[in-house]
Amino acid sequence: MPDSIPADSVGVVSPTTLHFDEPLRLDCGVTLSEYDLVYESYGTLNAESNNAVLICHALSGDHHAAGFHAEQDPKPGWWNNCIGPGKPIDTNKYYVVSSNNLGGCGGSTGPLSTNPATGTAFGPDFPIVTVRDWVESQARLANALGIDRWAAVMGGSLGGMQVLQWAVDYPKQIANAVIIAATPKLSTQNIAFNEVARQAIRCDPSFHEGHYRLHNVVPERGLMLARMLGHITYLSDDVLHAKFGRELRDGKFNFGYDVEFQIESYLRHQGQSFVQRFDANSYLLMTKALDYFDPAAQFDNDLTKTVSNCQANFLVISFTSDWRFSPEKSRELVRALLDSDKNVSYIDIESEHGHDSFLMEIPLYHNVLHSYFARSLQEQQY
Amino acid sequence: MPDSIPADSVGVVSPTTLHFDEPLRLDCGVTLSEYDLVYESYGTLNAESNNAVLICHALSGDHHAAGFHAEQDPKPGWWNNCIGPGKPIDTNKYYVVSSNNLGGCGGSTGPLSTNPATGTAFGPDFPIVTVRDWVESQARLANALGIDRWAAVMGGSLGGMQVLQWAVDYPKQIANAVIIAATPKLSTQNIAFNEVARQAIRCDPSFHEGHYRLHNVVPERGLMLARMLGHITYLSDDVLHAKFGRELRDGKFNFGYDVEFQIESYLRHQGQSFVQRFDANSYLLMTKALDYFDPAAQFDNDLTKTVSNCQANFLVISFTSDWRFSPEKSRELVRALLDSDKNVSYIDIESEHGHDSFLMEIPLYHNVLHSYFARSLQEQQY
Incomplete structure (x- = not known):
């Protein structure tokens, strides 16, 4: 744990929960009659309300993106290296909002929440949500916070997909779209890995068709397998080699399964x-949102047409060793943006860390973000 | 099922079981006091006994490499497209031997066999075997068959690793080593995937620490997950895309988990x-044999030194889209062979089918094998 909270930290933060009464009709056809969104914010919204940045989280992330939850909190938020005073997303200049996605398990309404219709937890009955549902709920959050237009919406991986959906669905309400280590749609291989993860969870006898909490168990084995598999795809073969190689814990083979x-x-x-x-249950939902994401499906599978109404400036970032969402996928999006005459910057950052690079403090990566945000602010002021 | 057995098939074949009484001390320190090896053979051993080819099988393969087990057998052996009269491994010219590995479940002694010490099935008590153990047992099989020197030892994937071990351990007893889609050792990522597969099996409540048969169950879910995961790594992202893309079974999303x-x-x-x-239990053993394989470990991790005593001619084949054992791994071996002045031919075959390419009837691939074997035979005759 830190001796004291570093000067470039947003410090001790605490989440806020907002309740929404207006029913939300989801893509799957189910309507949530009411729901909570939990979020954190860092920095101060200016008088013009034009310095707000929305952070969208990835598969296993949540609203706690920066700062600490207590003075003695051993661990900061998941994007703490990027968000703070003087950091790439400079909280001296920007008002940063980070919310937990519906269907997650961080505090926003999800499978762990009480279903108002039954008085018991939703569990597996929580409807499958899509990236578009998330964007819709985040748009209502923006409304509630008095933000008509985000200075930027940004995120990595599944977070980046939300950014793209924002730019498509709310073209006037997003000045800059920062899409990192994402893809305009999952590949067959991506879906295949998700399916193995889902089967691992759903085949766990402790899963009980999702009603595991009623049985006072959790499908630990399945969730563990899903996460192990995920981790392999988050890292590159090279970085696994550099970190672990063929190193043996005991220095020799034991001819057993420990x-x-x-x-x-x-x-x-x-x-x-x-x-x-x-x-x-949240993990299952999140993998489905990933699989379903394909904004071009509603534009004749034409990505150029899909982004043609976007008004945001785009920054697209990929990482050379990311094989989960390869640079080629980012370039597919960049080509579509160029083909429809959008303002887009793109960089493929040299990194050995695979998909996880988007979470890391890679100097060039953070410099690019820093410069992009500095320029955006300048453009806004003059 | 075939109307009649094709003319270029080895026809109806049946396996032979040989019992070995001479104890076999395994790498793990355990000694098998006796064991069976089951094998099939195709073609005829010539008077000089110099036309024998040994086929080594991969993770889930067995001794049934070619032909049919009955006139009405719907499916031929796993390498039927490559072995037969006039085929790349021409059974008009060669005597082809294909044996089931120890520890497997195809008939050679393994977890399903009776442990002579207890009178019950080995189950999880069957010792972990290594590629070296397999080669040792295959060398005894050669002895029993009166084969002093193989015209070729060949195999793909884990089979190719056995070939390399043969060339290292029995330099005088192998004229040609044909190593296909293999690697001189597994990468960290390879081991990681194997570990997820093992955990999937071992965490299945029906596994019962490997004693599942005593409980009249099998760890179906775990083995299924292991195989699903394996399949993803056997195929390339491109071929998955070409075969399945994002195609939906019902043409629309159902927002569920079917x-x-x-x-x-x-x-x-x-x-x-x-x-x-x-x-x-066999699957677990096989993945361990894969992980452990690293012949250079006993030669100061120097692959050139490892192969320096080899006398075989080598043919090394990789496939461009194989990301399980990438072409770079084959080239590592080729470089070591060249550095130690061995006679080696190498080709990286253009194929979109990933690791599975080694099982497929790819014209260039089969032509290369055909030519290589034709030349070898010629060299032998003159």
Whole structure:
């Protein structure tokens, strides 16, 4: 834990919960009669309300993007290296909003919440939500916060997909779209990995068709497997090699099934700790939102047409070693944006860290974000 | 099923079981006091006994490489497209031997066999075997068959690793080493995928620490997951895209967890059918043999030194889209062979089919094998 909170931190923060009474009709046809959104904010909204930045989180993220939840909190938010005073997303200049997605398990209404219709937890009855549903709910959050137009909406991975959907669905309400390590739609291989993760969870006998909490159990094994598999796809083969190689925990083979290679130890640890903090029904929902995401499907599968009404400036960032959402996918989007005469900057950042690069403090990456935001602010002022 | 057995087939074949009484001390320190090896053979051993080809099988393969087990057998052996009269491995010229690996579930002694010490099935007590153990047992098989020197030892994937081990361990007993879609050792990512597969099996409550047969169950869910995951790594992203894309079974999203995308249907089918034909304890063993394989570990991690005593001619084949054992791994071996002045031919075959390419009838691939074998035979005759 930090001796004291660093000067470039947003400090101790606490989440806010907003209740929404206006029913939200979801893509799946189900209507949420009411729901909560939990969010954190860092920095101050200016008088013109034009310095607000929305952070969209990825599969296992939440609203706690920066700062600490207590003086002695050992761990800051998940994008703390990027958000704070003087950081790429400079909270001296920007008002940063980070909300937990509907269907998640961080506080916004999701499978762990009470279903007002039954008085018990939704569990597996929580409807499958889509990226578009999230954007719709975030638009209502913006409304509630008095933000007519975001200076930027940004996010990595599944977060980046929300950004693209924002730019398509609310062209006038987003000045800059910062899309990092994302894709305009999942590949067959991506869906395949998600399906194995889902089957791991759903085949766990403790899953009980999603009603595991009624049985006072959680499908730990399945969720652990899903996370282990996820981790392999978040990292590049090269970085796995550099970190773990073929190193053995005991320096020799034991000819058994306990941990032998260090990589096994790492994966088991990642899997086990995830089980402590994430809900299996939420994980299932999130993978479905990923699979379904394909904004071009409603524009004759034409990505250029899809983005033709966008008004935002775009910054698209990919990472050379990302094989989950490869740079080629980002370039597909960039080409569509160029073909429809949008203002787009693109950089493919050299990094060995695979998909996880978007969370890391890579100097060039953060410099690019820093410069982009500095320029945007300048353009806004003059 | 075929109306009649094709003319270029080896026809109806049946396996032979050989019992070995001489104890076999395994790498893990355990000694098998006796064991069976089951094998098939195609073609005829010539008077000089110098036309024998050994086929080594991969993770889920077995001894049934070619031909049919009955006139009405719907499916031939796993490498039927490559082995037969006039085929690349021409059974008019070669005597082809294909054996089931120890620890497998195809008939050679393994977890399903009776442990002579207890009178009950080995189950999880069957010792973990290594590629070196397999080669040792295959060397004894060669002895029993009166084959002093193989015209060729060949195999793909884990089969190719056995070939390399053969060339290292028995330099005088192998004229040609044909190593296809293999690697001199697994990468960290390879081990990571294997570990997820193992955990899937071992965490299945029906696994019972490997004693599932005593409980009259099998860890179906775990083995299914392992196979689904395996299949993703056997195919390239491109071929998955070409075969399944984002195609939906019902043409629309159902917002549920039944099969939606065709790729999900394919993976579930592959997983479920594998459970019918493969033993979970064998699967675990095989993945361990893969992880452990690293012949250079006993030569100061110097691959050039490792192959320096080899006397075989080498043919190394990789496939451009194989990301499980990438062409770069094959080239690592080729470089080591060149550095130690071995006679080596190498080709990287253009194929979109990923790792599975080694099983497919790709014209250039089969032509290369055909030419290589034709030349070898010529060199042998003159």
